[in-house]
Amino acid sequence: xxxxxVIDLKDYNDxxxxxxxxxxxxxxxxxNKIALVYSKKEKYxxxxxGGINDNEDKKAALxxxxxxxxxxxxxxxxxxxxGTVMRRQKSNFSANKIFEQENFYYFCEVEEKKVEQxxxxxxxxxxxxxxxxxxxxxxxxxxxxxxxxxxxxxMIQRDTKVLQMIKETITN
Numbered sequence: 001x002x003x004x005x006v007i008d009l010k011d012y013n014d015x016x017x018x019x020x021x022x023x024x025x026x027x028x029x030x031x032n033k034i035a036l037v038y039s040k041k042e043k044y045x046x047x048x049x050g051g052i053n054d055n056e057d058k059k060a061a062l063x064x065x066x067x068x069x070x071x072x073x074x075x076x077x078x079x080x081x082x083g084t085v086m087r088r089q090k091s092n093f094s095a096n097k098i099f100e101q102e103n104f105y106y107f108c109e110v111e112e113k114k115v116e117q118x119x120x121x122x123x124x125x126x127x128x129x130x131x132x133x134x135x136x137x138x139x140x141x142x143x144x145x146x147x148x149x150x151x152x153x154x155m156i157q158r159d160t161k162v163l164q165m166i167k168e169t170i171t172n
Contacts, residue, residue: 004083012090024062025049033132040127044145045138068118070130078109092151
């Protein structure tokens with residue numbers, strides 16, 4: 001898969017331990033709007049998806065995570081690659097650790113039916129909901145996003161840049 005860009009804050013020490021947490025994220029369109037996770041508490045948009053478990057196939061993780069976060073059922077035969085984004089920064093959980101996350105972005109289609117969300121506690125706290133939104137609105141909302149949690153800010157900057165790249169791709 002082609003690399004879209006790299007975010008490397010270089011805010012860590014060279015000898016720090018690397019903690020890898022790859023993720024799969026879905027790009028889903030319906031009626032010219034994109035399906036995104038909206039945090040009602042924090043007021044940002046992010047792509048549905050999340051961590052790939054050890055020995056889990058990337059596409060299987062994509063299907064599982066989209067179902068859990070937003071209740072959409074991915075049609076497996078419709079999945080195709082968009083690109084990856086590598087993110088490296090000092091861990092927000094542990095001193096002397098580097099958080100490294102390769103994010104795999106895939107276009108996909110979903111079934112009409114929805115299922116119930118299965119959110120983790122932090123996702124419930126952020127009040128995650130599915131929202132179909134115009135790309136321009138999502139980009140504008142995220143561009144204004146500020147947080148006390150710098151880790152979240154970097155995540156939203158990453159997804160905002162991907163949203164901008166998708167917008168450029170579909171308008172050219």
